[in-house]
Amino acid sequence: MIYPIVVYGDPVLKKKARDIEQGELDVKELSEDMFETMEGAHGIGLAAPQIGKGIRMFVVDGTPMEDEDEDMSDFRKVFINPEIIDETGEEWGFEEGCLSIPNIREEVFRKETIRIHYFDENWEEHEEEFSGIKARIIQHEYDHIEGILFTDYLSPLKKRMLKGKLTNITKGKMKVDYRVAVPVKK
Known part of the structure; x- marks a missing residue:
């Protein structure tokens, strides 16, 4: 099932997500839906808050970036209840x-290496280290479950320069080739 992508301005994107209890939902089915949603939108990562679910889960698939310097051929993973243990470099x-x-892209600075503890879709526990683009993708998606967006890292000047574009996104005034969920104004 393909979910609509929740866009900037929706409160779910700014809330810290809660842990998932084993057995509370079918994480295999949800991860398949998240991969399908992400691929339909030509993404390389998708966090549960981006489909309106305030839970600590995200998926990544770096295989579309195989032409980069790093080997991304095996970088398709599900992260449940992840915790970044360390960021170095x-x-x-x-x-x-x-x-x-x-339609907004900006330079963000992040540490080059991370160590992360997480469960996969089979509830198998992992602790792994990732560097470079793999680390960055994970850090970006991890930020989503912490209620942080990449725009939060931008300077006040850069944020002011983007204000009009961000306001248009909250109103649904943007061109995308995937379904979106625009914030509802009360």
Whole structure:
């Protein structure tokens, strides 16, 4: 099932997500739906809050980036109840985008290596280290379950420059080739 992508301005994107209790939902089915939703929108990562679910889960698939320097052929994973244990190395800049903030890309600086503890879709426990683009993708998606958007890292000047575009997104005034859920104004 393909979900609509929740866009900038929806409160679910700014709330810290809660842990998932084993057995409370079918995480295999949800992860398949999330992969299908992400692929339909041509993304490489998708967090549960981006489909309106305030739970600590995200999926990543770096295989579309196989032409990058790193080997991304096996980088298709599900992260349930993840916790970043450590971030190390130099901070490096990379232009990031987000399915929930369409048509805006900005440089964000992040540490180059992370160590993360998580469960996969089979509830098997993992602790792994990732570097480079893989680490960045995970950090971006992890931020979503912490209620943080990549725009939160931008300077006040850059945020002011983007204000009009961000306001248009909250109103549904943007061109995308995937279904979106625009925030409802009360």
